[in-house]
Amino acid sequence: MNWYLKVLQNYATFSGRARRKEYWMFFLFNMIVSFILGMVGALIKFELIGSLYSLAVLLPSIAVGVRRMHDVGKSGWFILIPIYNLILACTDGEQGENAYGPDPKNQSSMNDDALDSHLTN
Numbered sequence: 311m312n313w314y315l316k317v318l319q320n321y322a323t324f325s326g327r328a329r330r331k332e333y334w335m336f337f338l339f340n341m342i343v344s345f346i347l348g349m350v351g352a353l354i355k356f357e358l359i360g361s362l363y364s365l366a367v368l369l370p371s372i373a374v375g376v377r378r379m380h381d382v383g384k385s386g387w388f389i390l391i392p393i394y395n396l397i398l399a400c401t402d403g404e405q406g407e408n409a410y411g412p413d414p415k416n417q418s419s420m421n422d423d424a425l426d427s428h429l430t431n
Contacts, residue, residue, distance in 0.1 A: 314339035321370040324386060326411045328377035333399060336374050340367060375399075380410035 313335035317328075344360060351359040376386030379395070381403035389395050406413050 311339065317370050317374045318367075320373065322373060324373050324376045325380075326377055327381040327403065327408075327414050328374050329381065329403060329414045330378070330400070332414070333374055333378040336371075340371065377410075380408075381414065383408050383410075 313332050316332065317336040344363060347363050348357075348360045351357045372389070375389045375395070378399050379386050379388045382398045382401050383404045384398060388398060403413065403415065406416070
């Protein structure tokens with residue numbers, strides 16, 4: 311759930327990089343919420359609720375997709391290429407810093423290490 315909220319907090323951030331986990335966890339929670347809203351909308355005879363949700367998360371979805379392309383070292387425009395963007399979304403990101411910013415995977419492990427050392431001291 312934290313990954314979903316992280317993407318929503320960075321809803322219009324197209325710079326930087328997004329890990330595979332961030333991208334796919336957002337995708338998973340987005341599908342779950344869409345399914346639930348579709349069911350609720352059908353039950354209360356207000357199908358527009360699903361469309362409103364989809365419109366609300368359109369910009370964050372595009373932004374996390376662009377950041378995911380950046381993580382594999384590609385321009386955000388690669389998100390427009392149908393099958394290739396899926397392959398790139400499943401590919402592990404470039405290790406270390408690339409043209410789009412520092413490696414988000416190493417940053418999180420560094421933050422975890424710093425937290426561990428702080429807790430043991």
